[in-house]
Amino acid sequence: MGKKLKGKDLINLGFPKNNSINIALGQINRYRKKEKKDRILEEAKDVLLHPEKYQGNAIWGKVAEGLTKPVEVRMHQLRNTRAPFSIYGENEIDDQAKYQLYDALKLPITVQGALMPDAHSGYGLPIGGVLATENAVIPYGVGLDIGCRMALSIFPMKASYLKGKQHQLENILKDHTKFGMYETHDKKQDHEIFERKEFQDIPLVKRLKTKAYNQLGTSGGGNHFVEFGIVNIVDENNEFNVTVGEYVGLLTHSGSRGLGANIAKHYTYLATKQCPLPKNVQHLAWLDLNTHDGQEYWLAMNLAGDYAKACHDNIHKRITKLLGVKPLTMIENHHNFAWKEQVDGIERIVHRKGATPAGKGVLGIIPGSMTAPGYIVRGKGxxxxxxxxxxxxxxxxxxxxxxxxxxxxxxxxxxxxxxxxLIGGGIDEAPMAYKNIKKVMGNQQELVDVVGTFTPKIVRMDK
Incomplete structure (x- = not known):
C-alpha cells in the first residue's frame, strides 16, 4: 500500500464513484495529510457506514454531506426582474454602485434590497448595499472585513479637557494604539473569545487563532481610526441616561483583522465553486445555509464579529485605564455583517455591507471624516x-x-x-475624499433620529 491516499483507496472501501471521493480527498489533503494512511482509511470507512454520525463534523461533515445529500453544483442564471428595492439619496450615488445593486436584486435568492445614501461601488455588493436573501449567505455581501464596527465611550469629562491635556492624549494614542498588518501590542492581553469552540472545531479558524491572539486590540489600515473628540448629546430622552451637554468621547472604527479577511476569502472561494454565476456577478456567489459550508461560514462569521467587538473592547479598556475614569456609557454597532431577521414576517438573511443596523430604537454611530462630525443615531425601523x-x-x-x-x-x-x-493618516484618507456628512444625514431622515454628535479633535490612523 502506497503512503499517499488516493481515490482508488476510497473506492476499495466502497465509496460511490461520484464527487464524494473528490470532497474526501480535498478534506484529507487540506487537514489530515500528515497522518497515517491506515488511520484515515479507518475513519473514512466509518463515515461511509454511518454518515449521520458525522453531520457537522469539522473535517468529515462535508464528506458525509457528499454521501447523503450532495450539494447541487449548477450554473445559476439571473432573473429578468429585480426584487423590490429602495435607494436613499439617489442623486449623490455613482451609477456603478446602483448597477451593482441592480445585479444583486436579480439573484434567484434575493427577496429585497436597499442602497444607503453613502453608497459607492465595491466588490460583490456595493458599499452601502443591503440585501435580504432566502436561506443563503453571500460572503462578499458581508465583505472582507467581517464585523467592521464602531464603538464610542462617553466620559464624564468636560470638552475643555481635550485642549488642556492635548499633548498627553496624543501620546496615549501614539503609544497605546497599533495599526496596519504588522503592529501588535508588546504586552498581550487574553480574552474569553479564545475559549470559543469554533477555534477548535473549524480547521481554518483553528489555524488563525495565534494570529488573532497577536492582533487583539489592534486596528487595520485604510479608514480605521481611534479618535478623541467632543460628544454633544442633544436628545434628553436617550436610552443611556446621559444628560444633554458636551463630554469627552473615544471613538474607534475597525474590524476583525486577519481573522475576518481569511474567513471571507476562504468561503468566497468555496461559494464560487458551489454556485457558478455569470462572470459579471461571480462575486455574489452564495452558500446555502442548509449545507455544511454554509453552516460553517455562519459560525465563522459570527466568531469574527465577536472578535471584532473584543478588539474594540480591548482598545477602550487600555485607554480608559490610562485616563483613570470610567465611561458613562458605550455605544457600538457592526456595519459589515449578516443577520437572521424578519422581513415581511419571514426569517431572511439580511446582509449589510457598509450599512448600520437601524431597527426601531436601535442605537448606532455614523462617522463623518477626520474633520467632520459623526452622529449618534436611533433607528426608526x-x-x-x-x-x-x-x-x-x-x-x-x-x-x-x-x-x-x-x-x-x-x-x-x-x-x-x-x-x-492628526497622527498618521495618508492622502487616500484626506477629509476631502468623503461626501458631505450633513447632506448624507439629510437623505436618511426617515431612517434614523439624531441623539448626539461626535466631533473629532485628536485622530490616530495607520501611517
Whole structure:
C-alpha cells in the first residue's frame, strides 16, 4: 500500500464513484495529510457506514454531506426582474454602485434590497448595499472585513479637557494604539473569545487563532481610526441616561483583522465553486445555509464579529485605564455583517455591507471624516430600508483619485481649519475624499433620529 491516499483507496472501501471521493480527498489533503494512511482509511470507512454520525463534523461533515445529500453544483442564471428595492439619496450615488445593486436584486435568492445614501461601488455588493436573501449567505455581501464596527465611550469629562491635556492624549494614542498588518501590542492581553469552540472545531479558524491572539486590540489600515473628540448629546430622552451637554468621547472604527479577511476569502472561494454565476456577478456567489459550508461560514462569521467587538473592547479598556475614569456609557454597532431577521414576517438573511443596523430604537454611530462630525443615531425601523442606515459619509473620491488630486498641505489646511490634530493618516484618507456628512444625514431622515454628535479633535490612523 502506497503512503499517499488516493481515490482508488476510497473506492476499495466502497465509496460511490461520484464527487464524494473528490470532497474526501480535498478534506484529507487540506487537514489530515500528515497522518497515517491506515488511520484515515479507518475513519473514512466509518463515515461511509454511518454518515449521520458525522453531520457537522469539522473535517468529515462535508464528506458525509457528499454521501447523503450532495450539494447541487449548477450554473445559476439571473432573473429578468429585480426584487423590490429602495435607494436613499439617489442623486449623490455613482451609477456603478446602483448597477451593482441592480445585479444583486436579480439573484434567484434575493427577496429585497436597499442602497444607503453613502453608497459607492465595491466588490460583490456595493458599499452601502443591503440585501435580504432566502436561506443563503453571500460572503462578499458581508465583505472582507467581517464585523467592521464602531464603538464610542462617553466620559464624564468636560470638552475643555481635550485642549488642556492635548499633548498627553496624543501620546496615549501614539503609544497605546497599533495599526496596519504588522503592529501588535508588546504586552498581550487574553480574552474569553479564545475559549470559543469554533477555534477548535473549524480547521481554518483553528489555524488563525495565534494570529488573532497577536492582533487583539489592534486596528487595520485604510479608514480605521481611534479618535478623541467632543460628544454633544442633544436628545434628553436617550436610552443611556446621559444628560444633554458636551463630554469627552473615544471613538474607534475597525474590524476583525486577519481573522475576518481569511474567513471571507476562504468561503468566497468555496461559494464560487458551489454556485457558478455569470462572470459579471461571480462575486455574489452564495452558500446555502442548509449545507455544511454554509453552516460553517455562519459560525465563522459570527466568531469574527465577536472578535471584532473584543478588539474594540480591548482598545477602550487600555485607554480608559490610562485616563483613570470610567465611561458613562458605550455605544457600538457592526456595519459589515449578516443577520437572521424578519422581513415581511419571514426569517431572511439580511446582509449589510457598509450599512448600520437601524431597527426601531436601535442605537448606532455614523462617522463623518477626520474633520467632520459623526452622529449618534436611533433607528426608526424603516422596512423599506430593511431597517438600515448609512455607515458613514461614504467616499466621493477613490484612493487612487485622492493621491492624484490632493497634497499633504491640502490636508494640513483642512486640519488647521477644523482644529484637528492628526497622527498618521495618508492622502487616500484626506477629509476631502468623503461626501458631505450633513447632506448624507439629510437623505436618511426617515431612517434614523439624531441623539448626539461626535466631533473629532485628536485622530490616530495607520501611517
Amino acid at each position: 424603516n422596512s423599506d430600508s430593511l431597517q438600515s442606515a448609512s455607515h458613514g459619509a461614504g467616499r466621493k473620491h477613490s484612493r487612487r483619485k485622492c493621491k492624484e488630486k490632493f497634497t499633504k498641505s491640502d490636508i494640513k489646511h483642512q486640519l488647521k481649519m477644523n482644529d484637528v490634530s
